[in-house]
Amino acid sequence: MQTLDNPIEIASFTPYPIKHLPLDIRLNDTSLSIIWDDNHQSEFHYLWLRDNCHCSECITQLTREQMFEICDVPLDIKPTDAYLTEENRLVINWDNPSHTSQFHPGWLRSHCYSEANLKAKQWSAKVWDKERISTELASYQAQDILQDDKVLLSWLRQLRDDGLTLIKHVATESDSLIEIANRISFIRETNFGTVFNVRAKADANSAAYTDLRLPLHTDLPTRELQPGLQFLHCLVNDATGGESILVDGFKIAEHMQTYYPEEFYSLSTFPMSFYNKDKHSDYRFRGTAIVTDSDNKVVEVRLANFLRGPIDVPAQQTLPLYHAYRRFIELTRDPKFQFFYRLNAGDLIVFDNRRVLHARNAFNLEQGHRHLQGCYVDRDELLSRIRVLERE
Amino acid sequence: MQTLDNPIEIASFTPYPIKHLPLDIRLNDTSLSIIWDDNHQSEFHYLWLRDNCHCSECITQLTREQMFEICDVPLDIKPTDAYLTEENRLVINWDNPSHTSQFHPGWLRSHCYSEANLKAKQWSAKVWDKERISTELASYQAQDILQDDKVLLSWLRQLRDDGLTLIKHVATESDSLIEIANRISFIRETNFGTVFNVRAKADANSAAYTDLRLPLHTDLPTRELQPGLQFLHCLVNDATGGESILVDGFKIAEHMQTYYPEEFYSLSTFPMSFYNKDKHSDYRFRGTAIVTDSDNKVVEVRLANFLRGPIDVPAQQTLPLYHAYRRFIELTRDPKFQFFYRLNAGDLIVFDNRRVLHARNAFNLEQGHRHLQGCYVDRDELLSRIRVLERE
Numbered sequence: 207m208q209t210l211d212n213p214i215e216i217a218s219f220t221p222y223p224i225k226h227l228p229l230d231i232r233l234n235d236t237s238l239s240i241i242w243d244d245n246h247q248s249e250f251h252y253l254w255l256r257d258n259c260h261c262s263e264c265i266t267q268l269t270r271e272q273m274f275e276i277c278d279v280p281l282d283i284k285p286t287d288a289y290l291t292e293e294n295r296l297v298i299n300w301d302n303p304s305h306t307s308q309f310h311p312g313w314l315r316s317h318c319y320s321e322a323n324l325k326a327k328q329w330s331a332k333v334w335d336k337e338r339i340s341t342e343l344a345s346y347q348a349q350d351i352l353q354d355d356k357v358l359l360s361w362l363r364q365l366r367d368d369g370l371t372l373i374k375h376v377a378t379e380s381d382s383l384i385e386i387a388n389r390i391s392f393i394r395e396t397n398f399g400t401v402f403n404v405r406a407k408a409d410a411n412s413a414a415y416t417d418l419r420l421p422l423h424t425d426l427p428t429r430e431l432q433p434g435l436q437f438l439h440c441l442v443n444d445a446t447g448g449e450s451i452l453v454d455g456f457k458i459a460e461h462m463q464t465y466y467p468e469e470f471y472s473l474s475t476f477p478m479s480f481y482n483k484d485k486h487s488d489y490r491f492r493g494t495a496i497v498t499d500s501d502n503k504v505v506e507v508r509l510a511n512f513l514r515g516p517i518d519v520p521a522q523q524t525l526p527l528y529h530a531y532r533r534f535i536e537l538t539r540d541p542k543f544q545f546f547y548r549l550n551a552g553d554l555i556v557f558d559n560r561r562v563l564h565a566r567n568a569f570n571l572e573q574g575h576r577h578l579q580g581c582y583v584d585r586d587e588l589l590s591r592i593r594v595l596e597r598e
Numbered sequence: 599m600q601t602l603d604n605p606i607e608i609a610s611f612t613p614y615p616i617k618h619l620p621l622d623i624r625l626n627d628t629s630l631s632i633i634w635d636d637n638h639q640s641e642f643h644y645l646w647l648r649d650n651c652h653c654s655e656c657i658t659q660l661t662r663e664q665m666f667e668i669c670d671v672p673l674d675i676k677p678t679d680a681y682l683t684e685e686n687r688l689v690i691n692w693d694n695p696s697h698t699s700q701f702h703p704g705w706l707r708s709h710c711y712s713e714a715n716l717k718a719k720q721w722s723a724k725v726w727d728k729e730r731i732s733t734e735l736a737s738y739q740a741q742d743i744l745q746d747d748k749v750l751l752s753w754l755r756q757l758r759d760d761g762l763t764l765i766k767h768v769a770t771e772s773d774s775l776i777e778i779a780n781r782i783s784f785i786r787e788t789n790f791g792t793v794f795n796v797r798a799k800a801d802a803n804s805a806a807y808t809d810l811r812l813p814l815h816t817d818l819p820t821r822e823l824q825p826g827l828q829f830l831h832c833l834v835n836d837a838t839g840g841e842s843i844l845v846d847g848f849k850i851a852e853h854m855q856t857y858y859p860e861e862f863y864s865l866s867t868f869p870m871s872f873y874n875k876d877k878h879s880d881y882r883f884r885g886t887a888i889v890t891d892s893d894n895k896v897v898e899v900r901l902a903n904f905l906r907g908p909i910d911v912p913a914q915q916t917l918p919l920y921h922a923y924r925r926f927i928e929l930t931r932d933p934k935f936q937f938f939y940r941l942n943a944g945d946l947i948v949f950d951n952r953r954v955l956h957a958r959n960a961f962n963l964e965q966g967h968r969h970l971q972g973c974y975v976d977r978d979e980l981l982s983r984i985r986v987l988e989r990e
Contacts, residue, residue, distance in 0.1 A: 252919045271904040277927045431823035512663040535669045556949035593880035
């Protein structure tokens with residue numbers, strides 16, 4: 207395998223090792239085809255190739271951002287000449303205006319947009335039920351995450367794929383979760399602050415800050431972008447009750463997609479409203495409880511019964527939506543999906559808040575104290591950090 | 599018009615003045631109809647009515663959040679009895695289990711989900727071109743916004759509807775924009791910090807921090823949730839050039855929807871990738887340049903040529919996407935849509951970053967300095983603040 211001699215020929219900080227060599231090219235009407243040494247064939251449109259020229263005129267070298275704009279050349283732009291060099295670079299000469307582009311084979315192959323290549327790049331969550339996560343829950347030591355980038359990367363990949371991880375032996379001083387969160391990036395502030403304290407208090411502006419049972423939910427479905435990762439760190443837990451319950455919302459949604467397709471359709475099509483209000487704020491968001499992408503794959507779950515506002519869809523959708531919502535909630539109550547965990551002092555659970563529903567049993571403070579601290583970091587930060595760690 | 603004697607009968611902090619009285623009710627198979635004194639008719643399903651019971655057993659009074667769960671009653675729940683009281687409350691008795699619900703007529707009418715009522719509640723942006731905004735740009739004095747809640751509300755409504763406002767006579771000390779932003783709420787932190795400085799610097803990690811021309815764009819299309827409101831405050835501007843250009847992206851999108859429907863379809867259906875990378879971060883987001891809601895109404899624009907990654911849709915979508923993208927960019931370059939404004943010291947423009955595209959001309963520092971400060975606040979905070987100010 208060859209490596210890059212000169213990364214500046216690529217407008218990126220990501221290395222693109224050369225795993226395959228281009229053997230031949232063919233010039234078509236609106237595109238250029240490359241035949242690779244493993245028989246894979248790529249088709250790159252001329253507009254795409256011109257658009258992705260990496261030369262120092264098209265890309266500003268300091269930030270590696272594109273200064274060229276594809277609107278400034280004719281729609282029917284065509285090479286006057288194209289060839290492969292001895293170093294396996296693709297070179298294209300353009301006229302109108304005259305310009306030369308050169309492409310690195312590692313970068314080019316990686317950006318091939320054949321159906322097969324696009325499909326191979328797709329990420330899939332590894333969904334879980336109680337049985338799987340009880341044996342496979344990834345557990346880490348706080349010190350390892352703080353000191354070792356390899357452990358950090360392992361933790362972050364697990365968080366991305368399983369959506370749930372446990373960190374043991376975190377210091378039990380207040381705000382100790384911050385240095386763990388900062389291993390990813392900055393903490394996302396919300397209308398509940400940056401680090402929030404979960405304990406019963408007299409002036410509660412959320413059911414979270416009472417001793418009440420909380421049903422399975424995602425945090426802040428009342429915001430357009432629900433927080434991505436939730437950190438819940440236990441400082442003290444001597445109270446009776448208050449066990450945490452976790453359910454993989456993607457597993458429930460996919461179960462519905464298979465066994466109750468009509469109800470899945472309703473829940474992923476008809477929106478619900480979520481309200482979060484107190485004397486100083488009034489947050490509202492209207493969105494579907496299950497969010498799917500253009501391939502109908504589940505990418506998000508949004509649910510909190512205690513934050514749900516009145517259903518406000520047209521009359522003919524009201525009963526189908528209630529049926530579907532009840533089905534979802536009934537499934538979350540099925541013990542085969544519920545993972546119980548009692549947080550002890552020093553434990554930190556980190557989970558994907560847009561996927562994993564969490565709940566807690568009611569607790570009783572007569573026998574002791576219960577104090578958790580929480581914070582959020584978004585999915586953008588998680589994925590950026592994984593990419594940077596993977597560059598090495 | 600009656601007002602509320604006892605707001606606790608409503609699980610909300612919003613007042614619901616009684617504008618119409620219920621005259622009669624009818625019990626149907628799965629719903630109850632109300633005939634109002636203006637002949638409007640509402641249909642409320644029994645499940646919906648039971649779900650929205652405001653009693654102190656169903657709603658925890660401290661936070662006004664729902665503790666009752668609709669999954670805990672039969673799907674075919676029906677009243678045993680229902681009537682209107684002399685105070686115009688709707689009372690319903692249920693059995694299995696036995697329970698009584700009472701509804702406030704102001705709250706009930708406001709939550710009627712007839713097509714007409716749902717339609718009347720829809721918000722629409724007031725789109726603009728150069729001609730309209732040149733005469734109608736809303737301009738405020740910083741002191742008025744800081745001191746007067748009525749001016750504050752006026753400014754925020756304008757920001758929501760026009761997506762662009764100007765504030766004059768803001769102090770030119772560093773960080774002066776913070777107290778204006780805090781009149782709405784907290785500032786949203788991003789990978790570029792909280793308050794960012796826009797000036798040419800040697801170690802730029804974004805084209806924004808050079809003296810280069812920036813084409814029309816939204817900020818941070820590389821993040822899943824683009825920042826909602828952008829604040830740009832001018833501390834010094836003695837350089838030559840560097841004028842700001844603003845274009846209403848919703849206007850362009852709606853123009854395409856009318857005159858180029860196929861290209862509108864491509865741009866609102868086929869995603870593009872946006873990359874933002876430096877030595878320490880690697881943000882990527884894939885989404886459509888035009889985002890529409892379930893009624894095909896434009897709700898967001900996402901565009902920055904210099905942050906665009908290689909197009910990565912299947913081959914048959916590549917050329918249609920390039921055609922549509924070029925059309926959009928060409929339209930943004932049409933002078934009839936472009937509003938020019940030269941920021942002077944003390945000026946602060948605030949705009950909806952998910953709607954209004956901004957650009958700046960290249961500038962030359964030989965004749966002087968140029969220093970702007972910026973920050974972001976999300977749409978959630980804007981809308982929450984408007985709702986709280988409107989409660990009074």
